[in-house]
Amino acid sequence: MVLLSAAVCTKAGKVVVSRQFMEMSRSRVEGLLAAFPKLMNSDDQHTFIETDTVRYVYQPMEQLYMVLITTKNSNILEDLETLRLFAKVVPEYCRSFTERDVAAHAFELIFAFDEIIALGYRENVDLYRIRTYTEMESHDEQIFKMRQKAKEREAKDIMKRKAKALQKERERGRGFGSTGMSGMGSASFMPQQDVAPVAPSVAAPSTPTQRSAPAKKPGRGMKLGGKSKGKDFVDALIQEGEEVAPDTADIIAPSKTQAAAPVATPNRESVHLAADEKITLEANRDGGLEHMEVKGTLTVFVSDPEVTRIRINCDKGPKSIPYQTHPNIDKRTFGGSGVIGLKDKERGFPVGTGVGVLKWRFQTTDDAHIPLSINCWPNPNADGSCDVNIDYELLADDLQLQDVTITVPLPAHSGAPVVARADGAYDHDSRNGVLLWRIPVVDSENPEGSIEFTTNGGDTDDFFPVQVDFASSKLYAGLQINSVEVIGGGDTTFSSEVSFAPASYEIV
Template sequence: MVLIAAAVFTKAGKVIISRQFIEMTKARIEGLLAAFPKLITSGKQHTFVESDSVRYVYQPMEKLYMVLITTKTSNILEDLETLRLFSKVIPEYCRNLDEKDISENAFNLIFAFDEIVALGYRESVNLGQIKTFVEMDSHEEKVYLAVRQTQEREAKQKMREKAKELQRQRLEASKRGVSLGRGGSSSSSSFGGGISSGGFGSISSSSSLSQPSVGIGETAPSPVKKPAPTRNALKLGGKSKDVDSFVDQLKSEGENVTNLAPTSHSAAPVARAKANVHTEDVHLRVEDKMNLRIGREGGLQLFELFGLLTLKVADEKYGKIKVQLENNVNKSIQLQTHPNVDKELFRSANQIGLKNSTKPFPINTDVGVLKWRYQTQDETAIPLTINCWPSQNPEGGCDVNIEYELEHQQLQLQDLSLSIPLPTGCQPTVVDCEGDYHYDKGKNRLQWNISIVDASNPAGSMEFSCPSSIPGDFFPVEVTFVSKVPYADLKVLHVTKVDDDSAVPFSVETIFYPEKYEIA
């Protein structure tokens, strides 16, 4: 089937949301949507209607219609099966099934629609998988929120310190018999100056401060005419000194922060190290994400690997290409090509090419051409083993030994970080440590950082003690890292044109990182 668009209508024929899956002009898609209410007739039990060029497959849902627009040559049975999946998705996010509820949850529905259909073809997913994909956590969002919260705490702390400083100045001035205004200056001083507290701009004292208080034996001064308020009291978009100091603090604590844009929601800060990747007109990205949970007594509880190979063509002259891969992937890893990719070509020659070789790949668009998935209970699949061994000591606390070991020697892990929870208010005493460590008092965590772990440096250990604690206080241990070597042994060898097999310049970016890696 070729699915053109999916839309939700009211019974009155109003379009609430619509998602287009193939390239088509705005006027054309609006015309197709406007034609649907005119084609349906009340009182009939048909599930589809046709126009001269397309077919509308629909299903009534209380006050709504769930509508799919397909080509007239598509398989009606497949269309109906896809329609049923769309109809199951809507109640998962909308309870009332009315226009208001659909509008409020429009983004979640559109994201779910994109998981069902890609480039006009149905994906092999079920309802549970769709919910999982849509609700996946974002590491970058968590880092961004953590940065924002830290900035707010620092700003509040600076405000408290400034208030204490002003209060101290007032007390000292009162002892000397000198009266101070709110700005912290004596009553004989000019009120034209501003109070500056770091990155918050300058606020004119004359527009916000009352008249200075009158000391004993003094006469009240005559009213002072207030000058016009400063126009540039707060400058938006300027570089904040607080942000700079915060970045410097992160760097002093061992964090590698490469991008921080607190004034822009579209570019969340990335705390994970990222090298500047040179990109050619044909750029490929190999991404491996892993979810791993190991029991504190040992034993693999969860291992999930999700991988994706994306292709981006920047120049239309390289649209008709084939990508040659070296596929040494473990046979237990399930590989799946995009529906538009020639499966036989991939099986026989490990090449990525379109079924219709006369058509080009989309231009300036990241296209997922191959994905893979791996779930196992085999402990040999664990790339990095962590052993955390707390034992109680005679003083009522715990001595903790924790070590790591790289099991897959071909990997090179950068910025390995082990975050160990601690009891509230309990400061650890580190006896031995390979690498760096940092005690975060605010979060009650001990951060152990190793810059690189590879075949030449495959193992390390740390030992510390913690008073007034029990072994269960030190779990779960959370692990983060990033690697330029993918977990799945998949490499891009070369890219050639379909027409004449001439070589095409290309670039490759590879990344492997854990979405969640913990010892619980």
């Protein structure tokens, strides 16, 4: 087939978005599309129109038309198949079939059209591949975002430590009960009163003389007050859960001496370990594994200068996962006994900043390594409806998956599915045209479940790709932290934060 142009237009022939795949002038394209409504016959049941020069292949979409303009000698069967693919692409990017919504997503549609047709000929692609090609995910961008989030978390931790340290200093200052303390200079005590919000103190209230003393200071005190209001505002945003940009965090960051104060963050010990693991998996609808990759990192946060010289005792688990240690970590000790420690025993971990000490990456195409198997069985009926059966099975029985969400795409304009039976809960997202199947916990006690529903129309390809999302406090690699030991001082308490979640988990 030779496709000249693809367009979305109104019933009056107004072009909303159009893409030409052969050399054509704009006036010719506009003329062909303007003539299209005039050639239509309301009594005609066909979805194509032939003229002396071109053929129109079209499909109604509520108030709009999806129109393909081809040459007369093109294969009509291929034209109709291509038209169906174009009609599936439009709802992928537009929430509704309105002129305004299609115009707002014109560039996304053009990029998708370009993946279907090249130089007038159709490419061998389906809806899933089009979505993958147009997303253009960048591994470097993901790493950059992870680093930015890590910096923001560090800024929050530093601010909380400084607020707690300033509160203690303020309470000690009030304990002297002397009005002379307020005259020690604005560079020490006065700024600390206004930098961060302080909880009510048990010390005796200040006398009227002490309260009036700051008001008699010169204009420099007002400048410091102006800065502290900005810091208070940023601190309030962080306490409410808002994210703070790195530049803002740098402005409010304390000095190195203050950052090294041995004050543990609430819910964190002086030694905190954070393990983050992501899985990327693509399986085919027949149950075979196309690609699977698991990547993880272990980061150490030390907030007390007295416990920087530490060793971390780990259990690497039964799986054959290739681990890679930081260049400053003793690789032989970790490989032999699973102990993470610095090569130089006299050095310690830096205080107040996270250090990545271990990372791992596991790739396979072996079906036996799939943690959660998903089977989707669409069965089109003679009356145009489609029965769908989906089931899951936990193959890695050592994992416990929480908040499992299985997202199933639905055929366009099929409406809400009729669910006959479901383990767990389900929701119909009409805006995105998907069925959300939610299971609170999937573990060895609840390793499998299923859902059955019927849709009004659709074929097998309409229900793929199936996407899976979950969270887990156990790592796929099986790595566990047993204890943390201070060199020359015995074991010490530590806190840990473990996260295992999908970066992408799809059945295509």
